[in-house]
Amino acid sequence: MRFAVLVDFGSTYTKMVCVNIEERKVVATDKYPSTVSYDAAIGLYQCFDAARAAIGDENFRSALKLATSSAAGGLRMAVVGLTKSLSIEAGRNASFSAGAKIVCSMAGLISEADLETIEGSEAEILLLCGGYEGGNTHGLLHNAEVLSESKLAIPVIYSGNSSVARDIRRIFISKGKECFLAENIIPDVSSLNIKPTADIIRELFMNRITNMKGVGSVQKEMDGPIVPTPAAILSAGELLCFGTKNKTGMGTIMVADIGGATTDIYSYIENKSFSGAKIIGTPEPFAKRTVEGDMGMRESSICLVKEVGEKNFAERCGISEIFLKEAIEKRTTFTDYIVDDCREKIIDHNIACYAVNISARRHAGYVAKEFSSGCRLVQRGKNLTEIKTIVGTGGIIVNEDDAVSILENVRINTSEKGHILLPEKINVLVDWDYVLFAAGLLRKYDEEAAFAIMERSLRLI
C-alpha cells in the first residue's frame, strides 16, 4: 500500500490525515463537524470522500485505514487501590498510558459513601489494585466485597496481589460482574508493571466502549482496531523521542495537548533523582501521560477559572469579572464556539496558558525537605528538569498567534526552582498540521513515514 488514511473521531470534529507512505508526506488533511453523537459513519464517509478526491479511487481502495477516538472525552476510569503513593499512583499511570481519563480514585478500605461516589462518577471501567506480591490481602478482599455489592455494571480489572486474584474474581463473578485479571501492577518494593493492565484497558476500550454511535460500521471500514487518541499520541511522542533506525530522535521531550474538555501532558524521560533526593512512591514510567479533566478550553474552562480565581483571571485579561463570567458561560454552553474578537482571544490565550501551567505542574514531580534531623531531600513524582523540548498539539495551539508563550508555561519561575521538577529553559515546537495522532497510528506500519510527517508538521524540515 502506498497511502494511509488516518481518522480521529473527536467530540467536536472528525479529522482526517492522508499520508503518502512511500514519499513520507501528508498529501491531504481535512476536518468535519463531529457526528459521533448520532452516527459516526457520516463523518467518516465525509473524510473518506476527501481522501478519495486527493489520491484517486484506486489508491484509496488499497490505502491503509486506521482510526482513533476521543469521543465523549474518551475512556472514563475509576481506580481503587490501597495507598495513594503506591497502588493508586501505579493504577493511574496504567490507565493514563492506555489513553483513559480518571474520573474517580479511592485509596484504602472503601465505605458505602465511597461506593456512591464511584457509582456517580460514570466510570466505564474499574481498576482494582493494591498489595505487593505476598503482601496485603485483607484490604483487597474487603474492597472487592464492597464493590461487588454495588450497582456498578462495568467491567472490573484486578491487578493487585496475585495470591487473592482468584478469590477476587469469584467474588465479582458470583455477583454477576465481569472481572479480568492482570499481573500485579506493583509486584515488589520499587517495581512497576503497568503494561499488562494497560493492555487490558485498551482491549476493553476497543471491543466495548468507543462512546460513539455507528461504531460497528466504522470498525468494519478499518484495517485495525479503533485506538484511544491519547494512546496514539503517547506512541507518537515516544517515536519523536527515540527516533527511527535512520533518524535520530529528539531526546527528552514533553507533549501538551490542550483540548476543549481536558489537557493532556506527556513526558518522555527516565526518572532521575534531583540533586541526590531520595525518590519515594511508586516508580515512574519512562513514557508518562496525565490528563486533567478540569483543564480545558471549553467544557472545563469554568473549573479552570475557578481554580485560578475569577478575580485573578479577569485582572490578568484586563476585563471585568462580569464579562469573564459571560465569556465562560458561552464556552461551556457552546463548546464549538470560535473566538470572534480580541478580548475573547485574550481570554482563550490565558485559559490555554493556565491549562499548560497547571497541568504541567500536576504532571511533574517535586522535592521537599522532609525529615529535619536527617535534612533529607525527598522527591515524589517525575523529575522533568532535563526536558529539552515541548511539542504542542490540539486545535487551540494551531489557531493561536502566540503558541510559544502558551507552551513556555511549563518553565519554572525562580521561586519554584529546586522545588518543582520542571525545566528552566525549553524549546517549543508546534504540531501545525495536527498529525501526532496519525503518526501514532502509522508507527506500527512504517516508522520512517510516521517520523517524517511529524518532522514536517513541527517545521523541522
Next chain:
Amino acid sequence: MDIQIKRRFNENELPDMQSVVADAEKIASGISIGETLFMKKHGVKSEGEYKRKMMKAGKITKHTHIGWNDWSTTEQGFKRVYEELEKAGSFIDRFGVCLDWIMGVPENYRDKFQAGGGLIFKTQDEWSAIGQVVPVQPHLGDHMIGSLNGVDNTVNALGAGVTTIGNLAHYYTYEYPGLDMELYRTEDYMKAIAIMAHFKDDGAIIHSNLDDGYGAQFHDLANLVGWAKLERYIAEDLLGARVSHCYGNLFSDSMLRIVFNRAMTMIDKYDTPGSFVNGNTIDYGMDISRNYGALCAYSLADIVCQMKYPSGYAVAPVPLTEAMRVPSVEEILEAHKTIDMMIEKAPYYEKFINWEKINSEAEILVTGGNAFFERVINAMDDLGIDINHAGQVASALKAIGAEQLEVAFGAGLSNKNAMRGRIPIRPTSIIQTINKIRDDVISKQRFEEERPLTGINIVLGSTDVHEFGKEIIKNVLKKAGANVFDLGTTVSVAEIADTLIETGSNVVLMSTYNGIAYSFGKNLLESLKEANLEGVHVIMGGRLNEPIDGSDLPVDVSHMLKEMGINTDNNVETIVDVIASFNR
C-alpha cells in the same frame, strides 16, 4: 536493569582529549622535577627509581603517615622521627604528608572558606621545603589529583621533588562542600593526570588509595580488582600515566593482603612500583594490646609478600594509638621498631607459605575483575558515553556509583537473596565479618523446624547508607520464615506507612547509624498515627543516638524511644521471639 546516572554536568561539555593533553603538555614543559635530600642521598631521579633498586636488592621499604597541623611541628617531627630511627639502627623511606582540605580548593576560592588547620603551602619555597628537612622521600596523597586544584598542586609537588602523587580515588568520594564545580574538577583531573603522564619516564607515579574511593564500597574483591583496572584504564590507557594502587585499611585477613597484592601486580602492565600498603586499621580499637597483635599480624604478611614478590610497596607501621589520637613521635617510633622485628622474622615464614594457592586465588580475583571491567566498559559504550574520553568515563563512573556498578555488572553469580543481588566471588573483609556475625546468630537460633515467623509480613529498612545491620536482621528473619519487604537504605519516614499497608505488615524494623534515631522514631510514630496504623510494632536497632537539646554530641536515646513504645532491645538474638510474641 535500568542504570540511574546522577549526572552533575553534561559530559559533552568537557573539552576533547587532544586539547586537554595539549594544555597539560604546555604546563608540563615549564616544570622541572626538584631534587629532594632523599634523591640526593640515594643518587636517584625519582622515588620510582629508588623503589626499583630496592626491589632488585630485596630490601623492604617503610612508610609513615604524618598528620600534624602546622609546618613547624611537621618539620620538627620529620627530624625527630628520622634521627631517632637512625639512632636506633632503624630506617624510614617515605613520609605520607596530609595537606589541609583547603589546599584542594583553587586559590581564588579559598577566602570564602574556613581552612581546616592542617598543612597549607603558599609559595613554591614552602612547597619545596617538604623534601629538604631530612632524607626521607615525601609522598602527597589527598587534596592533590582528584581535588579541585589538582593541576596547581601537581605542578608544585613535582617542582618540590615529590614524584609519587595521589589520589585518583579522591575524585569519586571526596566532596568540597559549597563548591559544585564538577565540570571544572573533571577537566582538572584529566589535566593533572596528563601532566604526570608527561613525566612517566622520569619516574612520576600516580597513587590511588582504593580504600579511600569507591573501592571501600564494593562487597566483592573481584569487583575491586575490576575497579582498579577501570582507574588504570582512565589514567594509563587513555592518558598515558603510570599508576600504583594502595590498599590495606580495610583488609583484615592477613593472607588476603598478600593475595590482593599479587592481583594488583598481575593487572599492572608496566611493572610500576607500588606506593605503600596501608595498615589494617579496621582491627584497631581502644585496647592497645590487641592493636599490637593486629600490627604484627598484618605487617608480617605485607613483609613476607614483598620478600617473595617484590613489587615496591612500602610497609606502613601504623602507631597503636591511631584509633584514639594523632600519634606522637614516640608512638611512631614504637611501631617502626615492632615492624623491624617482623622484618627479621619474616623469612622463616616465607618458605612455608603455599604460594601456589595464593597465586591461584589472585588469578580468580583477576578473572572476576576482568569480567567486571569488560561489562562496565561495554555498558558505558551502550549508554552513549565516549569510552575513549577519560573525563567522560570518570564522570560517568562517579555518576553511576559503586553500588549500582556492583549490582549491575558485578562478577559474582546473581542471587535474589544475596546482598546487592550477587554472591561475591571473594567477599571483602567487612562482608566476611558481617557474614560471620549472621551465621553465628542463625546457628544460635533453634527454629530450624518450626520457623516461628511463618506467614508474618515485615517491613525493613535503614535510615542511612548503612546496610550491614539490616542485612543480618533480614537473613535471620527470613530464616525464621518471615516474608520480608526490604525498603533498602536511606529510607524516608514518608514511605513507611504506605508500604506497611501495601504489604499488609504490622511490624517495621529500622536500622540506624547516623545519629537521628530519636527524630526518626518520633516522626515515624506520628506518620503511623496519621495513617491509622497505631497498632504497628516499631523496632529500632543499630546506633540509637542523637544530639539532644542543642548539643553537638550524640547521646543514647534508647530510653526515650522506649517510652514512646518503640522496641529498642537492639538484640539480634531475641528479635525472632519478640516478633513472634507480637502475633501470639
